[in-house]
Amino acid sequence: MSPAPLIAPADRIFIAGHRGMAGSAICRALHAAGYQQQLTAPRAELDLLDRSAVEAWFRTQRPDVVVLAAAKVGGILANNSYPADFLLENLNIQNNVIEAAWRHGVRRLLFLGSSCIYPKFAEQPIREESLLTGALEPTNEWYAIAKIAGIQLCRALRIQHGFDAISLMPTNLYGPGDNYHPSHSHVMAALIRRFSEAARSGSDEVVCWGSGSPRREFLHVDDLASAAVFCLERWQHDPSSHEPAFLNVGTGVDLSIKELATQIAAATGFQGRIAWDSSKPDGTPRKLLDVSRLGAMGWRATIPLAEGLQRVVAELPEVFPT
Helix, strand or coil, X not given: CCCCCCCCCCCCEEEECCCCHHHHHHHHHHHHCCCCCEECCCCCCCCCCCXXXXXXXXXXXXXXXXXXXXXXXXXXXXXXXCHHHHHHHHHHHHHHHHHHHHHCCCCEEEEECCHHHCCCCCCCCECHHHCCCXXXXXXXXXXXHHHHHHHHHHHHHHHHXXXXXXEEEECEEECCCCCCCCCCCCHHHHHHHHHHHHHHHCCCEEEEECCCCCEECEEEHHHHHHHHXXXXXXXXXXXXXXXXXXXXXXXXXXXXXXXXXXXXXXXXXXXXXXXXXXXCCCCCCEECXXXXXXXXXXXXXXXXXXXXXXXXXXXXXXXXXC
């Protein structure tokens, strides 16, 4: 007989960041799994950067479970342009929500990190034990440092106070709700927008950043949401063990950015030339996660990249944000 889930259908589950790509996918997955008591709070009602407001909200709403998917996110250009914003805002969001959850008796918390926490030249595929073993990739170190702090805060509260906080480190995400801003998006969304617009306009060339040689792994956000529900229900980290207090979430498969561009061109119907601007930064040479720990627990990603791209392209907006 399987052990009872660590969360229950009657639990009041607060999803912080419910309007974002990851948060909205987790809301959908929880609902499909029978968890109907979801608490959400738009930014106009609850500013997660406001410590006193967060404390008051937790005191009033008394959630049983918290999923922390809220974050300030962006691509290489945004991280390079606004380092203080990425560090301060993410630290403040995390500290406010995680501490309030602990102080107000939340039974279980899930913190979403990012694979950018790992050293730039970590051994591939990247195991969880690689955390803090080398220098970070400079183009996103501010966001990475904030996420590392969130992982360690969850770990510290578990060790010192027995607070049941777990963390997941997803690889690069894509899917419904992605950010298609022309300068503040991640590589997948940026390329999808660029090729889609070129196909619509009949352009004969698309210029992409960098050399195209770096290799990346991409996870459909619905697969991440599946992993989040799976871990909320089943994963109980033992603080006395030597295993890291977080799990990688990915597909275990990567491809070069050139290969990705070719696939996106095909999915969007672009038939022109792909050019590469090598004056722009490449970022980390390779980033493939070792997902064996989560795999050993029985979870696997189920949406292949080709299928995921077709889904995304079919749902693209008529007009992208400016």
